[in-house]
Amino acid sequence: MAAIRVRGVSVYFGGFQTLRSVELEVGEGEFLAVIGPNGSGKTTLLRTIVGVLRPRVGAVYIDGKELQEYSRLELARRLGYVPQGLERQKFLTVLEFVLTGRRPYISFDYARVDYEKAMEALRRVNAEHLAARTLDTLSGGEFQRVVIARALAGEPEVLVLDEPTSNLDPRFQLEIMDMLRGLTGDRITVVSSMHDLTQAYRYADKVVALKGGQIYAMGRPEEVLTEDNLQRIYGVKVKVFPEHRAIILDNSL
Numbered sequence: 001m002a003a004i005r006v007r008g009v010s011v012y013f014g015g016f017q018t019l020r021s022v023e024l025e026v027g028e029g030e031f032l033a034v035i036g037p038n039g040s041g042k043t044t045l046l047r048t049i050v051g052v053l054r055p056r057v058g059a060v061y062i063d064g065k066e067l068q069e070y071s072r073l074e075l076a077r078r079l080g081y082v083p084q085g086l087e088r089q090k091f092l093t094v095l096e097f098v099l100t101g102r103r104p105y106i107s108f109d110y111a112r113v114d115y116e117k118a119m120e121a122l123r124r125v126n127a128e129h130l131a132a133r134t135l136d137t138l139s140g141g142e143f144q145r146v147v148i149a150r151a152l153a154g155e156p157e158v159l160v161l162d163e164p165t166s167n168l169d170p171r172f173q174l175e176i177m178d179m180l181r182g183l184t185g186d187r188i189t190v191v192s193s194m195h196d197l198t199q200a201y202r203y204a205d206k207v208v209a210l211k212g213g214q215i216y217a218m219g220r221p222e223e224v225l226t227e228d229n230l231q232r233i234y235g236v237k238v239k240v241f242p243e244h245r246a247i248i249l250d251n252s253l
C-alpha cells in the first residue's frame with residue numbers, strides 16, 4: 001500500500017505555468033479530494049501524480065521512492081488512473097475493455113484469474129450486467145462506471161480519479177463515492193478531483209483547494225470548505241451547513 005508525497009512541483013506548458021510549487025502529502029488509505037475552479041490545475045496535478053506529466057521542478061514520491069525510479073510495469077501495478085473524457089474504443093466489449101486493466105499482470109494471455117478480477121471490478125461498480133455489451137452502446141454514466149472498473153481490475157494501491165461522478169445520476173454518484181470510501185478501508189489511497197463540494201465534505205479525509213495552479217488551502221474538509229474560503233476560491237457565495245455536512249450555492253443574497 002502506498003502514501004504519496006508531492007514536493008515543490010511546478011508544471012509548465014510552454015511558457016505557461018500550470019502548477020506552482022505544489023507541496024502535499026496523502027497518507028496510505030487516505031481519501032484526498034482536489035477541488036478548485038475550472039482551469040485551476042486539478043487535472044494537471046492528477047496527471048503529474050500518476051506520472052503522465054513530468055514536472056519541470058520538484059518530484060512525486062510513492063512510498064518514499066521517486067516516480068521516475070519505478071519501472072513502468074511497477075507503476076502500472078501500483079497506480080490506477082481514471083481520466084476524464086476517455087475516448088471509447090467502440091468495438092471492444094465491456095469485459096474486453098475492463099480486462100485491459102489486468103495488462104500489468106499478464107505475461108502471455110489473460111488467465112482465469114484476470115477474468116475473475118475483471119468481473120469482480122464490474123460488480124463493484126454495479127455494471128456486471130453490461131459485460132457483453134460493446135462500449136459504443138453504453139450511456140455516458142455506464143461508460144464512466146466501466147472506466148472505473150478497469151482501474152479497479154488492476155488492484156491499484158493508489159487510485160487517482162478525475163471527476164469520477166460527473167456523468168452519474170444521484171444514486172450512482174453515491175454508490176461510487178461509497179465504493180471509493182470503502183477502498184480506503186482496504187488501505188488503498190484515493191485521490192479524486194471533484195466539483196461537488198458536499199461530496200468532498202462528506203467523503204474526503206483531506207481536501208486540497210487549488211486556485212491559479214497554487215494550493216490555496218489544504219486540510220480537513222471542515223477547515224478548507226468554509227464559506228470564506230469558497231467565496232475567495234470560486235468567487236461565488238456559498239452556504240455551508242456543518243450539521244448536515246452540506247454546501248449549496250447561495251444566490252439568494
Ligand SMILES: Nc1ncnc2c1ncn2[C@@H]1O[C@H](COP(=O)(O)OP(=O)(O)OP(=O)(O)O)[C@@H](O)[C@H]1O
Nearest residue numbers: 013014016018036037038039040041042043044045
Ligand atoms: N496540454 C496543455 N497545453 C497547454 N495548456 C494546458 C494543457 N493542459 C492544461 N493546460 C492549461 O493548464 C491550466 C490547468 O488545466 P487543468 O486541466 O489542470 O485544470 P482543471 O482544474 O482540471 O480544470 P477543469 O475543472 O476545467 O477540468 C488551464 O489553463 C489549461 O488551459
